Amino acid sequence: MNEIASTAPPPRDLSAYKEEPVPGGALLVVAYAVVWVLVFVWIARLALRQTRLEREVHALSDRVDGGAEP
Template identity: 60%
Template sequence: MAQPYQPGKVRLPVQFAASAALVWQLLAASPAAADVALPAEGSAVAAPAGGETPRDLSKYKEESVPGGDLMILAYLVMWGLLGGFAVRMALRQGKLEREIASLQDRLDRGA
């Protein structure tokens, strides 16, 4: 069954993709990014080139934890979750509305 183009369905995901891109740009341009780019003092921790993941907590010094990385990760996860929920619901809503329309159509034709 051919579905007519319904503008309301497409807008929501696009809206969110656009705002996600904007957020990403903001994060990259913010002073936080400068903090990330700076080589941290404990470079063994900041860049685990040897591939070893440090288990010992004493290896982490307060200063050597890349705070900007943590912050960007936290924000990405946070908005990824909320945005993902919104996109999923918008997509589902589109599907549901198509189903409602087709059911209504069948009812109207039967009457």
């Protein structure tokens, strides 16, 4: 039983959450908001990279085509 006594946090009082006035609804809204913000930031990041890379591929292939071998 005392296997993790010195490294893990002490066992907590499991009834604590009932007495503590934590707004469950607010946490819920924050949780969903965070996930959606995360996903949209991620997709926006990908879109930016896609545009930048497309421009780069464009420029590079123009250079490859433009300076054909003599």
